[in-house]
Amino acid sequence: MHRNHPLTPATLPRRGFLSNLGATMAGVLTIGVATRATTASAKSRPAQVSNALSQDTWLDGLDGQHGQIFEAPALHGGAALKQARNFLDVYRDVYDLESSEVDVAIAAHGSALSLFFQDRVWEKFGLGERFDVKDPRTGTAARRNVFASREEGGIVPADASVEAxxxxxxxxxxxxxxxNGLVGKLAHAGFGTPEAVRADILAALLPGAQVVPAAVVALSRAQEKGLSYVYSGG
Known part of the structure:
Protein backbone atom coordinates (compact mmCIF):
# COMPACT_ATOMS: atom_id res chain seq x y z
CA MET A 1 0.00 0.00 0.00
CA HIS A 2 1.35 3.36 -1.01
CA ARG A 3 -0.20 5.48 1.74
CA ASN A 4 2.44 4.67 4.40
CA HIS A 5 5.35 7.03 5.16
CA PRO A 6 8.78 5.32 5.03
CA LEU A 7 11.32 5.54 7.82
CA THR A 8 14.33 7.76 7.18
CA PRO A 9 17.77 7.83 8.86
CA ALA A 10 16.90 11.21 10.36
CA THR A 11 14.12 9.64 12.42
CA LEU A 12 16.44 7.01 14.00
CA PRO A 13 19.44 7.24 16.33
CA ARG A 14 22.76 6.88 14.51
CA ARG A 15 23.83 3.90 16.67
CA GLY A 16 21.79 0.85 15.75
CA PHE A 17 20.45 2.38 12.56
CA LEU A 18 21.68 -0.42 10.33
CA SER A 19 20.32 -3.14 12.57
CA ASN A 20 16.98 -1.39 12.85
CA LEU A 21 16.86 -0.86 9.10
CA GLY A 22 17.56 -4.53 8.48
CA ALA A 23 14.78 -5.57 10.84
CA THR A 24 12.43 -3.08 9.23
CA MET A 25 13.12 -4.34 5.72
CA ALA A 26 12.59 -7.93 6.82
CA GLY A 27 9.27 -6.93 8.37
CA VAL A 28 8.23 -5.07 5.22
CA LEU A 29 8.94 -8.11 3.07
CA THR A 30 6.95 -10.35 5.41
CA ILE A 31 4.03 -7.94 5.57
CA GLY A 32 4.06 -7.49 1.79
CA VAL A 33 3.75 -11.22 1.17
CA ALA A 34 0.98 -11.57 3.75
CA THR A 35 -0.89 -8.55 2.39
CA ARG A 36 -0.82 -9.84 -1.18
CA ALA A 37 -2.08 -13.23 -0.06
CA THR A 38 -4.88 -11.70 2.04
CA THR A 39 -5.88 -9.31 -0.74
CA ALA A 40 -5.98 -12.03 -3.38
CA SER A 41 -8.12 -14.19 -1.10
CA ALA A 42 -10.50 -11.33 -0.27
CA LYS A 43 -10.99 -10.30 -3.89
CA SER A 44 -11.68 -13.89 -4.96
CA ARG A 45 -14.57 -14.25 -2.49
CA PRO A 46 -18.07 -13.21 -3.59
CA ALA A 47 -19.81 -10.47 -1.65
CA GLN A 48 -22.03 -11.88 1.08
CA VAL A 49 -24.69 -10.44 3.34
CA SER A 50 -23.39 -10.07 6.88
CA ASN A 51 -26.10 -10.52 9.53
CA ALA A 52 -23.62 -10.38 12.40
CA LEU A 53 -21.84 -7.35 13.78
CA SER A 54 -18.71 -6.81 11.70
CA GLN A 55 -15.81 -5.15 13.46
CA ASP A 56 -12.62 -4.87 11.43
CA THR A 57 -12.92 -7.50 8.69
CA TRP A 58 -13.82 -4.85 6.12
CA LEU A 59 -10.42 -3.23 6.68
CA ASP A 60 -8.55 -6.27 5.38
CA GLY A 61 -9.01 -5.48 1.70
CA LEU A 62 -7.91 -1.83 1.86
CA ASP A 63 -4.80 -2.03 -0.28
CA GLY A 64 -5.35 0.61 -2.98
CA GLN A 65 -2.98 3.36 -3.97
CA HIS A 66 -5.57 5.93 -2.84
CA GLY A 67 -8.66 5.73 -0.71
CA GLN A 68 -11.52 7.70 0.76
CA ILE A 69 -14.33 7.06 3.21
CA PHE A 70 -17.55 9.04 2.89
CA GLU A 71 -19.69 9.74 5.95
CA ALA A 72 -23.39 9.60 5.03
CA PRO A 73 -25.47 10.96 7.94
CA ALA A 74 -28.71 11.11 5.95
CA LEU A 75 -30.10 10.19 2.54
CA HIS A 76 -29.74 13.69 1.02
CA GLY A 77 -30.83 12.39 -2.37
CA GLY A 78 -28.06 9.80 -2.45
CA ALA A 79 -25.27 12.39 -2.14
CA ALA A 80 -22.74 9.89 -0.78
CA LEU A 81 -23.38 7.51 -3.68
CA LYS A 82 -22.82 10.25 -6.24
CA GLN A 83 -19.65 11.46 -4.54
CA ALA A 84 -18.25 7.92 -4.40
CA ARG A 85 -19.01 7.48 -8.11
CA ASN A 86 -17.28 10.76 -8.94
CA PHE A 87 -14.23 9.81 -6.87
CA LEU A 88 -13.82 6.54 -8.77
CA ASP A 89 -14.52 8.13 -12.15
CA VAL A 90 -11.83 10.80 -11.78
CA TYR A 91 -9.18 8.30 -10.77
CA ARG A 92 -10.16 6.17 -13.77
CA ASP A 93 -10.48 8.93 -16.37
CA VAL A 94 -7.66 11.27 -15.27
CA TYR A 95 -5.19 9.08 -13.40
CA ASP A 96 -5.73 5.80 -15.29
CA LEU A 97 -6.44 3.85 -12.11
CA GLU A 98 -9.13 1.18 -12.13
CA SER A 99 -11.51 0.81 -9.20
CA SER A 100 -9.52 -2.21 -8.00
CA GLU A 101 -6.60 0.18 -7.37
CA VAL A 102 -8.65 2.66 -5.33
CA ASP A 103 -10.39 2.08 -1.99
CA VAL A 104 -13.82 3.57 -1.33
CA ALA A 105 -16.14 3.07 1.64
CA ILE A 106 -19.42 4.66 2.68
CA ALA A 107 -20.24 4.77 6.40
CA ALA A 108 -23.98 5.31 6.80
CA HIS A 109 -25.94 6.40 9.85
CA GLY A 110 -29.24 8.17 10.40
CA SER A 111 -31.64 7.84 7.47
CA ALA A 112 -28.74 6.88 5.17
CA LEU A 113 -28.92 3.36 6.60
CA SER A 114 -31.87 2.76 4.29
CA LEU A 115 -29.62 3.10 1.24
CA PHE A 116 -28.60 -0.49 1.89
CA PHE A 117 -31.99 -2.14 2.67
CA GLN A 118 -33.81 -4.37 0.21
CA ASP A 119 -37.19 -3.35 -1.24
CA ARG A 120 -39.18 -5.44 1.24
CA VAL A 121 -37.82 -3.40 4.16
CA TRP A 122 -38.81 -0.15 2.47
CA GLU A 123 -42.28 -1.52 1.79
CA LYS A 124 -42.94 -3.21 5.14
CA PHE A 125 -41.79 -0.29 7.30
CA GLY A 126 -42.94 2.55 5.04
CA LEU A 127 -39.51 4.11 4.77
CA GLY A 128 -40.55 6.32 1.86
CA GLU A 129 -43.10 8.07 4.08
CA ARG A 130 -40.78 8.09 7.09
CA PHE A 131 -37.86 9.66 5.20
CA ASP A 132 -39.86 11.67 2.64
CA VAL A 133 -38.53 9.82 -0.42
CA LYS A 134 -40.67 9.77 -3.56
CA ASP A 135 -40.52 7.07 -6.23
CA PRO A 136 -39.75 8.65 -9.64
CA ARG A 137 -41.99 6.04 -11.28
CA THR A 138 -45.12 6.89 -9.29
CA GLY A 139 -44.53 10.31 -7.77
CA THR A 140 -45.68 8.92 -4.44
CA ALA A 141 -43.82 7.79 -1.32
CA ALA A 142 -41.30 5.10 -2.27
CA ARG A 143 -42.26 1.52 -1.43
CA ARG A 144 -38.92 0.23 -2.72
CA ASN A 145 -35.27 1.16 -2.44
CA VAL A 146 -34.99 3.70 -5.23
CA PHE A 147 -31.23 3.98 -4.73
CA ALA A 148 -30.40 0.29 -5.10
CA SER A 149 -30.63 -0.68 -8.78
CA ARG A 150 -29.47 0.81 -12.06
CA GLU A 151 -32.34 2.89 -13.34
CA GLU A 152 -32.39 5.68 -15.88
CA GLY A 153 -34.30 8.70 -14.64
CA GLY A 154 -33.99 7.60 -11.03
CA ILE A 155 -33.06 9.61 -7.97
CA VAL A 156 -29.37 8.95 -8.64
CA PRO A 157 -27.71 8.24 -12.01
CA ALA A 158 -27.67 4.55 -12.90
CA ASP A 159 -23.90 4.37 -12.47
CA ALA A 160 -24.21 5.85 -8.97
CA SER A 161 -26.65 3.21 -7.76
CA VAL A 162 -25.70 0.89 -4.92
CA GLU A 163 -25.58 -1.99 -7.39
CA ALA A 164 -23.18 -0.19 -9.75
CA ASN A 180 -30.67 0.25 17.08
CA GLY A 181 -32.25 3.69 17.07
CA LEU A 182 -34.25 2.94 13.92
CA VAL A 183 -35.30 -0.46 15.28
CA GLY A 184 -36.58 1.20 18.45
CA LYS A 185 -38.64 3.75 16.51
CA LEU A 186 -40.16 1.08 14.26
CA ALA A 187 -40.96 -1.15 17.21
CA HIS A 188 -42.58 1.79 19.02
CA ALA A 189 -44.65 2.45 15.86
CA GLY A 190 -46.16 -1.03 16.17
CA PHE A 191 -44.14 -3.06 13.67
CA GLY A 192 -43.21 -5.72 16.22
CA THR A 193 -40.73 -6.32 18.99
CA PRO A 194 -37.28 -4.78 18.66
CA GLU A 195 -35.83 -8.27 18.21
CA ALA A 196 -38.26 -9.08 15.37
CA VAL A 197 -37.75 -5.75 13.61
CA ARG A 198 -33.96 -6.04 13.81
CA ALA A 199 -34.08 -9.59 12.47
CA ASP A 200 -36.25 -8.46 9.54
CA ILE A 201 -33.82 -5.68 8.63
CA LEU A 202 -30.66 -7.75 9.00
CA ALA A 203 -32.13 -10.49 6.83
CA ALA A 204 -32.76 -7.96 4.07
CA LEU A 205 -29.50 -6.03 3.80
CA LEU A 206 -28.24 -5.56 0.26
CA PRO A 207 -25.37 -7.90 -0.66
CA GLY A 208 -22.06 -6.73 0.72
CA ALA A 209 -23.50 -4.39 3.36
CA GLN A 210 -21.90 -4.75 6.78
CA VAL A 211 -23.04 -3.60 10.20
CA VAL A 212 -20.21 -2.07 12.24
CA PRO A 213 -20.30 -1.11 15.94
CA ALA A 214 -20.39 2.64 15.26
CA ALA A 215 -19.91 4.84 12.20
CA VAL A 216 -17.69 7.23 14.14
CA VAL A 217 -15.31 4.38 14.98
CA ALA A 218 -15.36 3.07 11.39
CA LEU A 219 -14.38 6.55 10.19
CA SER A 220 -11.47 6.57 12.62
CA ARG A 221 -10.34 3.07 11.68
CA ALA A 222 -10.43 3.92 7.98
CA GLN A 223 -8.31 7.02 8.49
CA GLU A 224 -5.80 5.00 10.49
CA LYS A 225 -5.51 2.78 7.41
CA GLY A 226 -4.73 5.84 5.28
CA LEU A 227 -8.10 6.69 3.77
CA SER A 228 -9.03 10.35 3.59
CA TYR A 229 -12.41 11.52 4.89
CA VAL A 230 -15.32 13.33 3.24
CA TYR A 231 -18.58 14.42 4.85
CA SER A 232 -21.50 13.70 2.53
CA GLY A 233 -24.06 15.75 4.37
CA GLY A 234 -25.61 17.18 1.25
Missing amino acids: LQERGVIFLLCNNSL
Whole structure:
Protein backbone atom coordinates (compact mmCIF):
# COMPACT_ATOMS: atom_id res chain seq x y z
CA MET A 1 0.00 0.00 0.00
CA HIS A 2 1.35 3.36 -1.01
CA ARG A 3 -0.20 5.48 1.74
CA ASN A 4 2.44 4.67 4.40
CA HIS A 5 5.35 7.03 5.16
CA PRO A 6 8.78 5.32 5.03
CA LEU A 7 11.32 5.54 7.82
CA THR A 8 14.33 7.76 7.18
CA PRO A 9 17.77 7.83 8.86
CA ALA A 10 16.90 11.21 10.36
CA THR A 11 14.12 9.64 12.42
CA LEU A 12 16.44 7.01 14.00
CA PRO A 13 19.44 7.24 16.33
CA ARG A 14 22.76 6.88 14.51
CA ARG A 15 23.83 3.90 16.67
CA GLY A 16 21.79 0.85 15.75
CA PHE A 17 20.45 2.38 12.56
CA LEU A 18 21.68 -0.42 10.33
CA SER A 19 20.32 -3.14 12.57
CA ASN A 20 16.98 -1.39 12.85
CA LEU A 21 16.86 -0.86 9.10
CA GLY A 22 17.56 -4.53 8.48
CA ALA A 23 14.78 -5.57 10.84
CA THR A 24 12.43 -3.08 9.23
CA MET A 25 13.12 -4.34 5.72
CA ALA A 26 12.59 -7.93 6.82
CA GLY A 27 9.27 -6.93 8.37
CA VAL A 28 8.23 -5.07 5.22
CA LEU A 29 8.94 -8.11 3.07
CA THR A 30 6.95 -10.35 5.41
CA ILE A 31 4.03 -7.94 5.57
CA GLY A 32 4.06 -7.49 1.79
CA VAL A 33 3.75 -11.22 1.17
CA ALA A 34 0.98 -11.57 3.75
CA THR A 35 -0.89 -8.55 2.39
CA ARG A 36 -0.82 -9.84 -1.18
CA ALA A 37 -2.08 -13.23 -0.06
CA THR A 38 -4.88 -11.70 2.04
CA THR A 39 -5.88 -9.31 -0.74
CA ALA A 40 -5.98 -12.03 -3.38
CA SER A 41 -8.12 -14.19 -1.10
CA ALA A 42 -10.50 -11.33 -0.27
CA LYS A 43 -10.99 -10.30 -3.89
CA SER A 44 -11.68 -13.89 -4.96
CA ARG A 45 -14.57 -14.25 -2.49
CA PRO A 46 -18.07 -13.21 -3.59
CA ALA A 47 -19.81 -10.47 -1.65
CA GLN A 48 -22.03 -11.88 1.08
CA VAL A 49 -24.69 -10.44 3.34
CA SER A 50 -23.39 -10.07 6.88
CA ASN A 51 -26.10 -10.52 9.53
CA ALA A 52 -23.62 -10.38 12.40
CA LEU A 53 -21.84 -7.35 13.78
CA SER A 54 -18.71 -6.81 11.70
CA GLN A 55 -15.81 -5.15 13.46
CA ASP A 56 -12.62 -4.87 11.43
CA THR A 57 -12.92 -7.50 8.69
CA TRP A 58 -13.82 -4.85 6.12
CA LEU A 59 -10.42 -3.23 6.68
CA ASP A 60 -8.55 -6.27 5.38
CA GLY A 61 -9.01 -5.48 1.70
CA LEU A 62 -7.91 -1.83 1.86
CA ASP A 63 -4.80 -2.03 -0.28
CA GLY A 64 -5.35 0.61 -2.98
CA GLN A 65 -2.98 3.36 -3.97
CA HIS A 66 -5.57 5.93 -2.84
CA GLY A 67 -8.66 5.73 -0.71
CA GLN A 68 -11.52 7.70 0.76
CA ILE A 69 -14.33 7.06 3.21
CA PHE A 70 -17.55 9.04 2.89
CA GLU A 71 -19.69 9.74 5.95
CA ALA A 72 -23.39 9.60 5.03
CA PRO A 73 -25.47 10.96 7.94
CA ALA A 74 -28.71 11.11 5.95
CA LEU A 75 -30.10 10.19 2.54
CA HIS A 76 -29.74 13.69 1.02
CA GLY A 77 -30.83 12.39 -2.37
CA GLY A 78 -28.06 9.80 -2.45
CA ALA A 79 -25.27 12.39 -2.14
CA ALA A 80 -22.74 9.89 -0.78
CA LEU A 81 -23.38 7.51 -3.68
CA LYS A 82 -22.82 10.25 -6.24
CA GLN A 83 -19.65 11.46 -4.54
CA ALA A 84 -18.25 7.92 -4.40
CA ARG A 85 -19.01 7.48 -8.11
CA ASN A 86 -17.28 10.76 -8.94
CA PHE A 87 -14.23 9.81 -6.87
CA LEU A 88 -13.82 6.54 -8.77
CA ASP A 89 -14.52 8.13 -12.15
CA VAL A 90 -11.83 10.80 -11.78
CA TYR A 91 -9.18 8.30 -10.77
CA ARG A 92 -10.16 6.17 -13.77
CA ASP A 93 -10.48 8.93 -16.37
CA VAL A 94 -7.66 11.27 -15.27
CA TYR A 95 -5.19 9.08 -13.40
CA ASP A 96 -5.73 5.80 -15.29
CA LEU A 97 -6.44 3.85 -12.11
CA GLU A 98 -9.13 1.18 -12.13
CA SER A 99 -11.51 0.81 -9.20
CA SER A 100 -9.52 -2.21 -8.00
CA GLU A 101 -6.60 0.18 -7.37
CA VAL A 102 -8.65 2.66 -5.33
CA ASP A 103 -10.39 2.08 -1.99
CA VAL A 104 -13.82 3.57 -1.33
CA ALA A 105 -16.14 3.07 1.64
CA ILE A 106 -19.42 4.66 2.68
CA ALA A 107 -20.24 4.77 6.40
CA ALA A 108 -23.98 5.31 6.80
CA HIS A 109 -25.94 6.40 9.85
CA GLY A 110 -29.24 8.17 10.40
CA SER A 111 -31.64 7.84 7.47
CA ALA A 112 -28.74 6.88 5.17
CA LEU A 113 -28.92 3.36 6.60
CA SER A 114 -31.87 2.76 4.29
CA LEU A 115 -29.62 3.10 1.24
CA PHE A 116 -28.60 -0.49 1.89
CA PHE A 117 -31.99 -2.14 2.67
CA GLN A 118 -33.81 -4.37 0.21
CA ASP A 119 -37.19 -3.35 -1.24
CA ARG A 120 -39.18 -5.44 1.24
CA VAL A 121 -37.82 -3.40 4.16
CA TRP A 122 -38.81 -0.15 2.47
CA GLU A 123 -42.28 -1.52 1.79
CA LYS A 124 -42.94 -3.21 5.14
CA PHE A 125 -41.79 -0.29 7.30
CA GLY A 126 -42.94 2.55 5.04
CA LEU A 127 -39.51 4.11 4.77
CA GLY A 128 -40.55 6.32 1.86
CA GLU A 129 -43.10 8.07 4.08
CA ARG A 130 -40.78 8.09 7.09
CA PHE A 131 -37.86 9.66 5.20
CA ASP A 132 -39.86 11.67 2.64
CA VAL A 133 -38.53 9.82 -0.42
CA LYS A 134 -40.67 9.77 -3.56
CA ASP A 135 -40.52 7.07 -6.23
CA PRO A 136 -39.75 8.65 -9.64
CA ARG A 137 -41.99 6.04 -11.28
CA THR A 138 -45.12 6.89 -9.29
CA GLY A 139 -44.53 10.31 -7.77
CA THR A 140 -45.68 8.92 -4.44
CA ALA A 141 -43.82 7.79 -1.32
CA ALA A 142 -41.30 5.10 -2.27
CA ARG A 143 -42.26 1.52 -1.43
CA ARG A 144 -38.92 0.23 -2.72
CA ASN A 145 -35.27 1.16 -2.44
CA VAL A 146 -34.99 3.70 -5.23
CA PHE A 147 -31.23 3.98 -4.73
CA ALA A 148 -30.40 0.29 -5.10
CA SER A 149 -30.63 -0.68 -8.78
CA ARG A 150 -29.47 0.81 -12.06
CA GLU A 151 -32.34 2.89 -13.34
CA GLU A 152 -32.39 5.68 -15.88
CA GLY A 153 -34.30 8.70 -14.64
CA GLY A 154 -33.99 7.60 -11.03
CA ILE A 155 -33.06 9.61 -7.97
CA VAL A 156 -29.37 8.95 -8.64
CA PRO A 157 -27.71 8.24 -12.01
CA ALA A 158 -27.67 4.55 -12.90
CA ASP A 159 -23.90 4.37 -12.47
CA ALA A 160 -24.21 5.85 -8.97
CA SER A 161 -26.65 3.21 -7.76
CA VAL A 162 -25.70 0.89 -4.92
CA GLU A 163 -25.58 -1.99 -7.39
CA ALA A 164 -23.18 -0.19 -9.75
CA LEU A 165 -20.91 0.94 -6.92
CA GLN A 166 -20.82 -2.50 -5.38
CA GLU A 167 -19.54 -3.90 -8.67
CA ARG A 168 -16.72 -1.36 -8.47
CA GLY A 169 -15.72 -2.54 -5.01
CA VAL A 170 -17.26 0.15 -2.82
CA ILE A 171 -17.64 -0.97 0.82
CA PHE A 172 -21.01 -0.29 2.49
CA LEU A 173 -21.01 0.15 6.28
CA LEU A 174 -24.02 0.63 8.56
CA CYS A 175 -23.76 2.10 12.06
CA ASN A 176 -25.11 -0.33 14.66
CA ASN A 177 -25.97 2.53 17.03
CA SER A 178 -28.15 4.16 14.37
CA LEU A 179 -29.63 0.79 13.46
CA ASN A 180 -30.67 0.25 17.08
CA GLY A 181 -32.25 3.69 17.07
CA LEU A 182 -34.25 2.94 13.92
CA VAL A 183 -35.30 -0.46 15.28
CA GLY A 184 -36.58 1.20 18.45
CA LYS A 185 -38.64 3.75 16.51
CA LEU A 186 -40.16 1.08 14.26
CA ALA A 187 -40.96 -1.15 17.21
CA HIS A 188 -42.58 1.79 19.02
CA ALA A 189 -44.65 2.45 15.86
CA GLY A 190 -46.16 -1.03 16.17
CA PHE A 191 -44.14 -3.06 13.67
CA GLY A 192 -43.21 -5.72 16.22
CA THR A 193 -40.73 -6.32 18.99
CA PRO A 194 -37.28 -4.78 18.66
CA GLU A 195 -35.83 -8.27 18.21
CA ALA A 196 -38.26 -9.08 15.37
CA VAL A 197 -37.75 -5.75 13.61
CA ARG A 198 -33.96 -6.04 13.81
CA ALA A 199 -34.08 -9.59 12.47
CA ASP A 200 -36.25 -8.46 9.54
CA ILE A 201 -33.82 -5.68 8.63
CA LEU A 202 -30.66 -7.75 9.00
CA ALA A 203 -32.13 -10.49 6.83
CA ALA A 204 -32.76 -7.96 4.07
CA LEU A 205 -29.50 -6.03 3.80
CA LEU A 206 -28.24 -5.56 0.26
CA PRO A 207 -25.37 -7.90 -0.66
CA GLY A 208 -22.06 -6.73 0.72
CA ALA A 209 -23.50 -4.39 3.36
CA GLN A 210 -21.90 -4.75 6.78
CA VAL A 211 -23.04 -3.60 10.20
CA VAL A 212 -20.21 -2.07 12.24
CA PRO A 213 -20.30 -1.11 15.94
CA ALA A 214 -20.39 2.64 15.26
CA ALA A 215 -19.91 4.84 12.20
CA VAL A 216 -17.69 7.23 14.14
CA VAL A 217 -15.31 4.38 14.98
CA ALA A 218 -15.36 3.07 11.39
CA LEU A 219 -14.38 6.55 10.19
CA SER A 220 -11.47 6.57 12.62
CA ARG A 221 -10.34 3.07 11.68
CA ALA A 222 -10.43 3.92 7.98
CA GLN A 223 -8.31 7.02 8.49
CA GLU A 224 -5.80 5.00 10.49
CA LYS A 225 -5.51 2.78 7.41
CA GLY A 226 -4.73 5.84 5.28
CA LEU A 227 -8.10 6.69 3.77
CA SER A 228 -9.03 10.35 3.59
CA TYR A 229 -12.41 11.52 4.89
CA VAL A 230 -15.32 13.33 3.24
CA TYR A 231 -18.58 14.42 4.85
CA SER A 232 -21.50 13.70 2.53
CA GLY A 233 -24.06 15.75 4.37
CA GLY A 234 -25.61 17.18 1.25
